[in-house]
Structures are given as C-alpha cells and as structure tokens.
Amino acid sequence: MKVEYRVYLGIGIFVLIVTVVYFFWAKEYGGAMMLFGTAGLGLLPALYLGWWKRRMEPRPEDVEEATVAENRGAVGAFPDHTIFPFVLGIGAFLTALSLVFGPSTAVIGLALIVFAATSATLESRRGGTV
Template sequence: MKIQGKMFIWLSVFILAMAITYGVWSKEPVGTTALFLSFGLSVMIGFYLAFTANRVDAMAQDNKEADVADEAGDVGFFSPHSWQPLSLAIGGAFAFMGVVFGWWLLYFSAPILLIGLFGWVFEYYRGENQTQ
C-alpha cells in the first residue's frame, strides 16, 4: 500500500500545479475550484494510504522482487445474487424523479428505498443465505 500512497501524493502535486496554472491563465473560478477540490481529495486519499501502510503487513506489491503468485489465495467473501440493489435503484430513481416532477413522489420512493436497504442489510439473517 505504500506505492499507492506515494502515487496519490504525487498526483496531488500534479493536480495542484495544474490548478494554479489553470487558475492564472483562464481566470475561470468554477474549473479552478474543481481542480483545487480534486487536489484536496487526492491529498486525503494519499495520506490515508500512506498512514495505513505503516500499520498493516507488507503486501506483495511493496516487495520489488515479488511474483504475481505471492498474492494468490482467497480475496474475500462475495455475496451471492441479490435482488436488493434493484430495489434500491428503483427507489433511488423515483426519489430523484421526485426532485423533477414533484416532492410528492418521495412518498412512493421512500418505502421502496427502505425495503431495499433493510433487505440488503439483513440479507444474511433470513432465507436461503442465512448464516449459522
């Protein structure tokens, strides 16, 4: 993770240079603000990764003589198929359409969103995917 932290910190230096250059040449406040915000986000991510890299074990990408097979093994647990993201997407679509067509549409989208959210959070506590 050390290399990712360094990459983001170097990226933030580049974005800062581009933000200053863009701001001086264009005198356009919106793009300049967006670039400075991108700089801040890149700095936050870079320092988080660099800070975390000191507290976790070294990974294969931190070793210059590592092979691809050194990181082999289980990546993690991935959920089986789930219908809950579809419910959240439909509820979110109705909620965002409520901003366009009228706030009354939120009354219909809120239950759909809540059903999807609770279904996704408690997916492993009921049904065929229940963990013992």
C-alpha cells in the same frame, strides 16, 4: 500499497502545482477553486493509503516473489444473489422521478429505499444466503 499511494499522491501534487500556476497567472477564482478541490481529491486518498502503508507489512499482492499459498484463507464474503440492489435502484428511480412528476412517486420510492437499505444491511449482518 506503496504504488497505490504514489498514484494518488502524484495526481494530487500535480494538480496542486497546476492550481498555483493557474491562480497566479489567470487570477480567476472559480477555476482555481475547482482545481484546488481536485488536488484535494488526489491528496485525501493519498493520505489514507500512505497512513496504512506505514502500518502494514507488504501484502502478498505487493510482493513479487509471493506464491498463491501465502494468501490461503477466505478472500471475503460475496453475496451470490440478492434482490435488494434492484429494489434500491427502483426506489432511487421513483424518488428521482418525483423531481419531474411531483412528490407522489417519491412516497413509494423512499419506502423502497428504506426497505431495501435496511434489508440489505441485515442480510449482510446475518451472513446467510438470500
């Protein structure tokens, strides 16, 4: 986790330095704010990863001498196939189209989003196949 943390930290600190230089040199607030926000986007994940790095033992994927046997067990639960991402995508598409063609498509779109999001959540809680 150390390298992951340092990648984000490095980007955050670098952009923070650029922000300070830009702010005092250009004296332009819009660009400085965007750069400051970008520095935050680097530093926030860095804080999260750094917090976990201190509290975790090195994982097998962080250890150069680790063997496959050291990480035996379930990697995770992966759905094989499910219709709900497709339904959710179509719902988002119809909802977005309402910005162009009026609210009628949003009625169907939002209904599909609610149905698909609820069903996908229940599906993952059940843990069963689709």
